[in-house]
Amino acid sequence: xxxxxxxxxxxxxxxxxxxxxxxxxxxxxxxxxxxxxxxxxxxxxxxxxxxxxxxxxxxxxxxxxxxxxxxxxxxxxxxxxxxxxxxxxxxxxxxxxxxxxxxxxxxxxxxxxxxxxxxxxxxxxxxxxxxxxxxxxxxxxxxxxxxxxxxxxxxxxxxxxxxxxxxxxxxxxxxxxxxxxxxxxxxxxxxxxxxxxxxxxxxxxxxxxxxxxxxxxxxxxxxxxxxxxxxxxxxxxxxxxxxxxxxxxxxxxxxxxxxxxxxxxxxxxxxxxxxxxxxxxxxxxxxxxxxxxxxxxxxxxxxxxxxxxxxxxxxxxxxxxxxxxxxxxxxxxxxxxxxxxxxxxxxxxxxxxxxxxxxxxxxxxxxxxxxxxxxxxxx
Ligand SMILES: [Zn+2]
Ligand SMILES: [Zn+2]
Numbered sequence: 001x002x003x004x005x006x007x008x009x010x011x012x013x014x015x016x017x018x019x020x021x022x023x024x025x026x027x028x029x030x031x032x033x034x035x036x037x038x039x040x041x042x043x044x045x046x047x048x049x050x051x052x053x054x055x056x057x058x059x060x061x062x063x064x065x066x067x068x069x070x071x072x073x074x075x076x077x078x079x080x081x082x083x084x085x086x087x088x089x090x091x092x093x094x095x096x097x098x099x100x101x102x103x104x105x106x107x108x109x110x111x112x113x114x115x116x117x118x119x120x121x122x123x124x125x126x127x128x129x130x131x132x133x134x135x136x137x138x139x140x141x142x143x144x145x146x147x148x149x150x151x152x153x154x155x156x157x158x159x160x161x162x163x164x165x166x167x168x169x170x171x172x173x174x175x176x177x178x179x180x181x182x183x184x185x186x187x188x189x190x191x192x193x194x195x196x197x198x199x200x201x202x203x204x205x206x207x208x209x210x211x212x213x214x215x216x217x218x219x220x221x222x223x224x225x226x227x228x229x230x231x232x233x234x235x236x237x238x239x240x241x242x243x244x245x246x247x248x249x250x251x252x253x254x255x256x257x258x259x260x261x262x263x264x265x266x267x268x269x270x271x272x273x274x275x276x277x278x279x280x281x282x283x284x285x286x287x288x289x290x291x292x293x294x295x296x297x298x299x300x301x302x303x304x305x306x307x308x309x310x311x312x313x314x315x316x317x318x319x320x321x322x323x324x325x326x327x328x329x330x331x332x333x334x335x336x337x338x339x340x341x342x343x344x345x346x347x348x349x350x351x352x353x354x355x356x357x358x359x360x361x362x363x364x365x366x367x368x369x370x371x372x373x374x375x376x377x378x379x
Contacts, residue, residue, distance in 0.1 A: 020370070022133050024126045024184055025168055026109070028176035031121040032102035037089070038062045040108050042096030048074075048084040056089065056098070063089075067117035074115075086116040097187060100124070107186040116172075125173045131197050133184060134158045138193045140183035142342075150346050151196030152354035156367060157215040157340060158182060160204040163370070164212040200354070202369040205238075205362060210373050213238045213365055217340035220252035222317040222333025225361065230293045230316070231305055231336045239339045240363045241291070247344035252334035255314045264327040267310055272300045284327065286320040291337065295320065 027035065037056075044056040046063070054076060056063070064075040065087065073083045089098065090112050097110045102122075111128035128136075137158040138151055161182060166174040168181075175181035188194060205213050214236055216228070225242040229235040247253060264284065269276045282298050294301035304316035311329075318331035333341075340361040348357050355367060 020130045021111070021127050022130050022162055022175065023173040024128060024133060025171065025173040025176040026100065026124040026126050026184075027102045027105070027122070028180070029178040030102050030104055032104075033120060033122060034064065034066045035100060035102050035115070035122045035124060036062055036064045037113070038099040038101070040097040040099045043092045044089045044096060044098065045092070046076075046087070046089050048082065048087045051082065051084075053081055065115050065122055067120050067122045069120055070117055072115055072117045072122065086114060088115075089113040094129070100186075109186040118171075123172070130159060130162065131201060132187075133162065135188035135193055135197050136184045136186050137162075137182045138196070139188040139190065140185040144190060146346055147349040148192055148196055148199075149352070149354045149357070150349035151193055152200045153340065153345050153349065153357045155197045155200045156203050156205060156354065156358060157217060159200075159370075160206075160212050160215045163204060164214050202371060203367050204370055204373065205358060205365045206368050206373055207238055207365060210368075210377055212373075213362065215340070215362070216336070216338045217342055217361075218333075218335025218337055219341075220247050220250055220315075220333040220335065220343040221337045221341035222253060222315060222331070223248055224291045224317070224337070225339065225341060226291045226316075226337040228338050230291065231338055238362050238365050242341075242361060244341050244344045244361075246347040247333070247341050250343035250347065252314070252343055253332060255318075255331040255334070257311065257313060257329045257331070259311055259327050259329070261322065261325045261327050267307070268297065268300070268302060271302045271306060274300060284320060284322045288317060288319050291317055 039056050039059055039061040046053040046056055061077060066073050071083050071085055072087060074081050074087055097108045098113065099106060099108045109126050110132055111126050114125040116123050134155055138154045141158065142151065142154045162175060165181060168174060168176055177184040205215055207213050216239060221244050223244055225244060227235055227241060228239060265276050265279045268279050279297060284297060286295055293304060295304055295307060307313065308316045313329065313331060315331055315333040315335060315337060317333050317337065318329045321328045321330065345357050345361065348360070358367060
């Protein structure tokens with residue numbers, strides 16, 4: 001019996017690992033009318049609806065796609081080859097890649113490509129193995145020059161995020177390549193990033209019900225992370241308050257901003273629907289040693305996230321000092337403060353493992369292989 005279960009499990013692992021691809025919407029922020037694909041590595045078969053075109057296999061081969069309404073016209077080596085609702089380029093090996101450009105950015109990508117048009121804008125869906133995608137995300141989101149353990153943290157987080165957030169199903173893909181989802185910049189060429197992804201292959205963060213968690217992160221928490229209800233309306237599990245001493249000397253640990261007292265009072269009046277005279281004779285000073293949700297003056301409370309948004313502040317973790325006609329804000333950290341503190345994680349990675357870091361910033365979670373998660377979910 002045990003043997004049968006083991007065989008079933010191994011079969012499932014093989015099946016899922018084989019099929020695990022994501023569909024990524026490329027050039028999402030630019031919405032180009034025209035995209036060019038240049039030959040890079042390997043042979044690509046090129047086809048559409050009922051038609052097969054020439055194989056893309058020479059160094060000089062290129063295809064230009066131009067959107068017109070809900071159709072796309074393709075030009076193969078400068079010759080028109082047809083107008084269709086979609087075109088597809090399919091790789092014949094995992095190493096294949098094409099260089100794509102929309103005139104603003106030019107990058108090599110691996111995997112398969114589907115090209116179509118929505119309202120005169122080219123849509124390109126890149127079908128890519130999840131770990132190749134994760135490598136491209138780390139390149140886009142974390143940058144270069146960190147410890148291997150830190151890249152492993154980012155690998156587990158990005159992989160989990162990709163499975164948790166699939167925000168573009170209605171547009172025909174899973175995630176876009178922009179900050180709206182995760183910044184994805186195509187093929188990664190750094191060996192420590194690929195090592196981190198390979199050494200954490202399949203690993204994701206799940207809660208006790210085996211759901212992929214919403215792996216939120218930010219640049220610097222200023223010494224305290226915060227729960228999601230302080231930032232948005234809903235309290236999400238697995239991201240409790242953490243006292244973080246690792247990020248205190250990092251580059252985004254402190255900030256300062258000055259605003260005029262008249263602007264400050266007008267804003268408070270508008271937020272609370274009180275006359276400005278209500279605030280004119282009140283003490284406007286405010287201390288935040290621990291993170292708070294509201295700024296309080298008299299019996300009025302204003303959400304700190306609203307103040308952050310209005311004055312484009314780096315964080316909600318600030319104290320207020322009234323100095324003459326000025327309001328001086330002395331702040332800590334950068335970002336919403338929920339989940340992983342990246343600068344804290346970077347410092348921690350010099351002395352701690354990626355597992356320690358993940359379990360420090362996320363609570364009641366397990367690091368698990370995707371195949372295992374999917375297998376246990378069957379019962
Ligand atoms: Zn998106
Ligand atoms: Zn921190």
